[in-house]
Amino acid sequence: PCKDIEGSWWLANVLLGMWISVVLALTVLPAMFGLSLGFTDLYIKVLVKTLEWAALRIQRAQKVPAVPCHLPNGIIQKGDSSMEEEIMELRRMHPHPLTGGNFTLCDTFYFCKKGIESIVEDQVTQRFTSEELASWNLLTRTNNNFHYISMRVTIIWGLGVFIRYCILLPLRIILAATGLSWLVIGTTLVGILPNSNVKDRISDLLHITCYRICARGLSAKIHYHNKENHPKKGGICVANHTSPIDIVILANDGCYAMVGQVHGGLMGLIQRSMVRSCPHVWFERSEMKDRHAVAKRLRDHVADKTKQPILIFPEGTCINNTSVMMFKKGSFEIGKTIHPVAIKYDPQFGDAFWNSAKYSMVAYLLRMMTSWAIVCNVWYLPPMSQQDGEDAVNFANRVKSAIARQGGLVDLSWDGGLKRGKVKESYKEAQQKMYSSMIVGH
């Protein structure tokens, strides 16, 4: 009996080893050569059919027509007239002609209405939470207003839970762990080689392979558009920011030099090994405060044509992929060609937005790995440069608008830093100034 137990353990180990090897072979080898075996595509096709079926059933079962909480048109219909127009209209209704100092008691109506409108619906606070879906995608986490529908939908949902947590999650964790550990080990080994073309090529291949494995670990299906505009060496790539996964998404199709703060722990380990095989730009926290030093280091890197293009997210923080917020002008002062990239995730398959106030990095990654899949579109836009007489802020806004237009995102001037910080007093002061000029007629 002892020998039987030993024998069966040994057999189990062998089978497990074989299974893992097969899985790795089926993912690692294609990843190295950029091939796809078509598993993900098939999976996505089946998924789309299932979600469409579920959406139909939900619609049929709803007695009250489904009213999603965040309609694309919003809760209220806002007018788009300016402060001047609105207050002039109020003045026209006033009975007495005013001399030397235009003020009417009803001027407050304008600010009152604007204030209440912003309480009901504003352009900023909704960007820091996940986008609401028009139709439930069978994930518990997005089930806000869709109650029990029918037995069949519940069974499919239950099946989905089982598939996602018991089959896909372990598989994805193995893949992600494999990808990351190969990245660390591989880059450290490559770092030993003397600097040469061969080293660079091996480093590039290694980076891409590992990122592809990580992408498999998220069941990511990425569609790249306009590859002819791919960022070139010595350039700066800017993109809108939704999550740390953006890096994996972009690095699946090319090599970039990453820019960021030095972290501790696992992240720090990955950063230190990556920089051994090819130059990335990591800043200490103290260095980040000195804008000139930061700009100088970036400028030096970009000036070297043998180095990969640097990847920067000018928003400075994660936004929920429905809009593009203010681009910080720092990256646009370096004076090189900017290669804009627009990234748009399809929320039907999984919510890619990292709400760092709500979820830690680990909790976020687990959510990613228990979603259906990550489906996204990446558009490479034609390169843009600063024009004569254009300052960095206007240049940044021009690039931001181009990205927003391509990705179908709302173009906002608000600062992503409003996620955590207060808005600047200067905006209120600007309004007060405008109103004052209407009273005393400057």
Add this chain to the structure above:
Amino acid sequence: MGSRASSLLREEDIEEIKKETGFSHSQITRLYSRFHSLDKGENGALSREDFQRIPELAINPLGDRIINAFFPEGEDQVNFRGFMRTLAHFRPVEDNEKNKDPSSGEPLNSRNNKLLFAFRLYDLDRDDKISRDELLQVLRMMVGVNISDEQLGSIADRTIQEADTNGDMSISFSEFIKVLEKVDVEQKMSIRFLH
């Protein structure tokens, strides 16, 4: 797990709010979702900080007064009922046609109640009179540092002079209504809610 916003709002509550404010069922659920998203402390009530977190409201010169209007006398928290009751003032008057209920009294969004809302933005001490000081305070909020005290003072004096009919150097609610009788209050103090 994600938020289960609307499941915390019971049908009976929705019906009561419907009767009191005149909002439709779908408008109430949508506004509850908004209320919930503003409620960062997740305790079923909003504090003044929750409102100030809205950037567009924080830069509104009258932002603080508007926020104040939501909070009953001396309280720091407003629940969903109170939130809806205040918002109800801004429903368009046309929407009342469907809910003609003679026993329910004057609706929250009547012309009178809209004017009372605006009046209370000035009348901070709730003595039913806008004094010169109270008027100056609101003026100062709206113009910031751009107008001198003397100029602002004369604007305030002139405004009171025009409105004051009983000579008590302050503006009562009926004087307020009289001055603004030609103003299209129904349109200027209404927000078009989509269904």
